[in-house]
Amino acid sequence: MSVIYMLLAISILIAIFFFVVFIISVRKGQYDDSYTPSIRMLFEDELVEKDTDVSKFNQLDNSN
Amino acid sequence: MPHSNCFHCGLPCETEEIHFDEKSFCCNGCKTVYAIFRDNDLSYYYELEGAPGKTPELNLGKFDYLDDPGIAERLLEFQDESHHIISLSIPHIHCSSCIWVLENLNRLNPGVLSSQVDFPRKEARIHFNSEQISLKELVSLLNAIGYEPSITLEQYEGSAKKIDRKLIYQLGIAGFAFGNIMFLSFPEYFESGEYWLEKYKGLFHWIMFAFSLPVVFYSGSGYLTSAYKSLRSGMLNIDVPIALGILVLFIRSTVEITLDLGQGFFDSLTGLVFFLLLGKFFQQRTYSFLSFERDYKSYFPIAVTRLKTDGSEENIPVHEVVTGDRLLIKSNSLIPTDSILLKGEGRVDYSFVTGEARAVSKKSGDRLYAGGKQLQGAIEIEVLKPVSQSYLTELWSDAAFSRNPKTAFRNLTDRIGKRFTVAVLTIAFVAAGIWLFIEPARALNVLTAVLIIACPCAIALAAPFTLGNLLRIFGKKGFYVKDTESLERMALVDTAIFDKTGTLTTTRRNSIDYTGIELTEAEAILLKNTLRASGHPLSQTLYKQLAPYNIIPLDNFEEHLGEGLEGRLADAHIRVGSSEFVTGAPPAQAGGSEVHVSTNDRYKGHFIIRNSYREGAGKLFEDLNRDYSLAVLSGDNESEKAFLEELLPPLTPMYFNQKPKEKLQFVRELQREGKEVLMIGDGLNDAGALAQSKVGIAISEDANLFTPACDAILDSSQFANLGVFLGITKKAMKIIYMSFGFSLLYNLVGLYFAVTGQLEPVIAAILMPLSSISIVAFTTAATNWIGRKIE
Numbered sequence: 027m028s029v030i031y032m033l034l035a036i037s038i039l040i041a042i043f044f045f046v047v048f049i050i051s052v053r054k055g056q057y058d059d060s061y062t063p064s065i066r067m068l069f070e071d072e073l074v075e076k077d078t079d080v081s082k083f084n085q086l087d088n089s090n
Numbered sequence: 091m092p093h094s095n096c097f098h099c100g101l102p103c104e105t106e107e108i109h110f111d112e113k114s115f116c117c118n119g120c121k122t123v124y125a126i127f128r129d130n131d132l133s134y135y136y137e138l139e140g141a142p143g144k145t146p147e148l149n150l151g152k153f154d155y156l157d158d159p160g161i162a163e164r165l166l167e168f169q170d171e172s173h174h175i176i177s178l179s180i181p182h183i184h185c186s187s188c189i190w191v192l193e194n195l196n197r198l199n200p201g202v203l204s205s206q207v208d209f210p211r212k213e214a215r216i217h218f219n220s221e222q223i224s225l226k227e228l229v230s231l232l233n234a235i236g237y238e239p240s241i242t243l244e245q246y247e248g249s250a251k252k253i254d255r256k257l258i259y260q261l262g263i264a265g266f267a268f269g270n271i272m273f274l275s276f277p278e279y280f281e282s283g284e285y286w287l288e289k290y291k292g293l294f295h296w297i298m299f300a301f302s303l304p305v306v307f308y309s310g311s312g313y314l315t316s317a318y319k320s321l322r323s324g325m326l327n328i329d330v331p332i333a334l335g336i337l338v339l340f341i342r343s344t345v346e347i348t349l350d351l352g353q354g355f356f357d358s359l360t361g362l363v364f365f366l367l368l369g370k371f372f373q374q375r376t377y378s379f380l381s382f383e384r385d386y387k388s389y390f391p392i393a394v395t396r397l398k399t400d401g402s403e404e405n406i407p408v409h410e411v412v413t414g415d416r417l418l419i420k421s422n423s424l425i426p427t428d429s430i431l432l433k434g435e436g437r438v439d440y441s442f443v444t445g446e447a448r449a450v451s452k453k454s455g456d457r458l459y460a461g462g463k464q465l466q467g468a469i470e471i472e473v474l475k476p477v478s479q480s481y482l483t484e485l486w487s488d489a490a491f492s493r494n495p496k497t498a499f500r501n502l503t504d505r506i507g508k509r510f511t512v513a514v515l516t517i518a519f520v521a522a523g524i525w526l527f528i529e530p531a532r533a534l535n536v537l538t539a540v541l542i543i544a545c546p547c548a549i550a551l552a553a554p555f556t557l558g559n560l561l562r563i564f565g566k567k568g569f570y571v572k573d574t575e576s577l578e579r580m581a582l583v584d585t586a587i588f589d590k591t592g593t594l595t596t597t598r599r600n601s602i603d604y605t606g607i608e609l610t611e612a613e614a615i616l617l618k619n620t621l622r623a624s625g626h627p628l629s630q631t632l633y634k635q636l637a638p639y640n641i642i643p644l645d646n647f648e649e650h651l652g653e654g655l656e657g658r659l660a661d662a663h664i665r666v667g668s669s670e671f672v673t674g675a676p677p678a679q680a681g682g683s684e685v686h687v688s689t690n691d692r693y694k695g696h697f698i699i700r701n702s703y704r705e706g707a708g709k710l711f712e713d714l715n716r717d718y719s720l721a722v723l724s725g726d727n728e729s730e731k732a733f734l735e736e737l738l739p740p741l742t743p744m745y746f747n748q749k750p751k752e753k754l755q756f757v758r759e760l761q762r763e764g765k766e767v768l769m770i771g772d773g774l775n776d777a778g779a780l781a782q783s784k785v786g787i788a789i790s791e792d793a794n795l796f797t798p799a800c801d802a803i804l805d806s807s808q809f810a811n812l813g814v815f816l817g818i819t820k821k822a823m824k825i826i827y828m829s830f831g832f833s834l835l836y837n838l839v840g841l842y843f844a845v846t847g848q849l850e851p852v853i854a855a856i857l858m859p860l861s862s863i864s865i866v867a868f869t870t871a872a873t874n875w876i877g878r879k880i881e
Contacts, residue, residue: 030290045266052258062209065186
């Protein structure tokens with residue numbers, strides 16, 4: 027029956043993994059603006075070329 | 091002739107109509123923006139939404155100060171050699187077209203690396219290459235396409251604002267632990283006595299214990315510290331029984347699992363904290379694009395043009411202005427501090443700072459006060475006082491601005507909290523005392539059970555959910571209230587004081603009455619063309635409202651500053667202006683809102699120009715008169731007293747020529763008499779009264795523009811509905827009382843189990859969420875019901 031230790035450990039680890047992902051996404055500011063992205067996704071077809079080197083600055087700004 | 095609407099901004103093309111590319115435009119500005127977008131492949135802008143644009147205000151030199159590296163550095167969020175980042179607040183952002191065009195700025199200028207719009211905050215965060223485009227060029231570009239950023243002294247002085255995400259973390263942790271503990275505690279509720287359940291019970295208990303630790307000491311820390319503070323200050327607020335409940339739950343559960351007496355109440359504990367935080371979160375939602383804390387700093391420009399002794403110009407930050415400086419004030423700019431006019435014609439609009447309805451003319455040598463707006467032409471002034479000591483800014487040194495509103499008001503929940511705590515503690519100890527005689531071993535069990543079940547979760551949730559939902563309903567209708575506490579205070583008000591200029595009147599329209607001999611057509615044409623040549627604000631107003639006639643060049647035109655105009659065409663001659671100028675007699679009524687006309691030296695009559703009053707002002711006063719005592723407090727002169735007396739219910743007290751400080755004092759006097767005062771105003775001159783009053787409401791034609799510090803911002807289109815809004819806040823308080831009744835019922839049921847010593851964890855686990863959820867459902871439904879009445 028010691029399999030229950032493994033099951034518990036796995037289930038809790040998975041739960042904690044998702045929890046950590048949630049915390050990271052809050053820290054990065056994903057929940058600060060919950061409205062604009064819903065509109066932005068509708069523009070996808072119109073946007074042609076996209077940025078490449080800006081992402082590194084985004085990370086930089088959000089490390090507070 | 092029916093007007094067609096402008097393709098760019100959607101306004102009717104009234105004065106001129108420009109046809110371009112088979113489309114109509116109301117002015118050249120709109121046409122230019124359209125051409126820019128079309129030439130840069132941005133026509134999609136007009137496909138997303140119809141007529142989303144705004145006429146750009148071309149203001150050459152307005153942003154020159156951004157070239158100053160010191161000023162630019164303070165505004166930038168990040169800079170290395172060439173990569174700069176700035177967050178600009180752009181009030182015009184209002185639709186998906188705006189988002190789209192602002193996020194595609196790099197098509198207009200390759201120097202823009204990327205930009206991202208935060209729609210709720212009305213902000214754009216722009217990355218740009220400073221070698222290709224300077225900050226000034228970037229801002230000018232935005233201005234040229236109708237998206238003028240608002241850059242104010244407040245942003246310049248304020249440090250980078252931190253977003254407080256603590257509540258989200260607390261809520262996340264509580265929710266996470268709550269969910270997991272529910273899973274872990276569920277099997278034992280059925281007490282099936284299965285072998286493996288019995289064997290691993292201890293393990294499950296300790297995992298639950300581990301999950302509950304961060305909930306109690308991180309998520310619930312706010313309640314614990316608040317309870318501690320309120321105990322120390324001797325005031326029992328609602329957080330005391332909550333903290334007591336949390337601690338008793340935690341300690342009793344820990345003792346139970348340590349001694350193997352049972353599974354504890356970890357699920358109820360985490361559920362309780364989770365629901366409480368949810369209530370807090372719901373209450374906290376505010377309007378991120380509005381500011382309720384503004385003082386004169388967000389109204390003032392951040393830089394001014396100083397004239398050096400050799401006559402050259404330089405831009406300096408406004409707080410570096412010292413006495414004796416000579417400043418150049420451009421047309422449509424603010425006068426930053428008290429000063430003396432040296433050169434140029436002053437036409438100063440003080441309506442926002444003093445409440446005077448009409449722009450005043452100033453001559454060289456006249457004194458100018460801070461906050462006035464120079465309407466036409468540039469002037470040169472000499473500074474008398476530094477910015478922080480001017481007539482206007484001194485108002486902010488009053489105590490009304492430094493008091494802490496949080497300590498000034500105890501909300502309903504906290505007031506109930508005191509009695510509640512006393513009652514719960516009494517019941518707990520009496521019940522435990524009785525059990526001491528019957529069965530001493532169970533006394534402690536009963537004591538803790540009462541404290542657990544009586545934890546006022548539902549009571550603590552009633553007000554946040556009722557008022558939080560009301561906040562949202564009001565917001566949708568154009569009445570933006572700062573927080574739920576302001577709503578509570580609004581319900582207590584018994585006196586309402588109105589400002590006149592800008593509050594009861596609108597600055598958008600004027601009403602004009604003419605009395606006298608009717609003008610012939612030739613005279614009307616002459617009058618119109620004479621007015622056209624003058625830049626005086628009264629002439630401009632009158633010019634716009636007179637019937638359109640052809641533009642004819644006058645043979646002779648003369649403007650007598652501060653007196654009137656003279657025009658001549660062929661053998662017709664016209665004099666327009668003040669009573670003294672036209673007739674030689676002093677005016678019948680002080681005020682200066684009359685324009686007299688005489689042709690060929692024969693007196694014809696006069697126009698009376700007054701601000702038109704907002705629709706429904708009279709009816710609103712009648713409605714409010716039943717429940718509130720009313721008063722009008724105006725910074726303007728008495729010229730419209732007679733008219734106001736007609737409009738408003740009889741015997742409404744009216745006070746004129748009130749200085750900003752006097753308004754504040756007036757509110758304070760009323761409060762000394764024990765009145766709960768509501769102040770409704772719009773300008774900086776009302777700022778003191780708004781801060782001193784119980785609730786201050788600022789009226790705004792456009793909530794994105796400047797409003798003084800206040801508790802709520804009312805969109806001017808909803809002005810007539812103010813009475814309805816106030817009535818609803820009173821009803822909302824009734825809903826909260828009803829919710830208190832419900833939650834007391836739940837508590838009584840729970841207390842029965844607790845006092846009789848039968849409180850099982852499963853009962854607590856059912857009762858607690860049930861009471862919370864039913865309160866949330868009831869308050870939400872009830873507020874939607876009372877809110878549906880607003881048109």
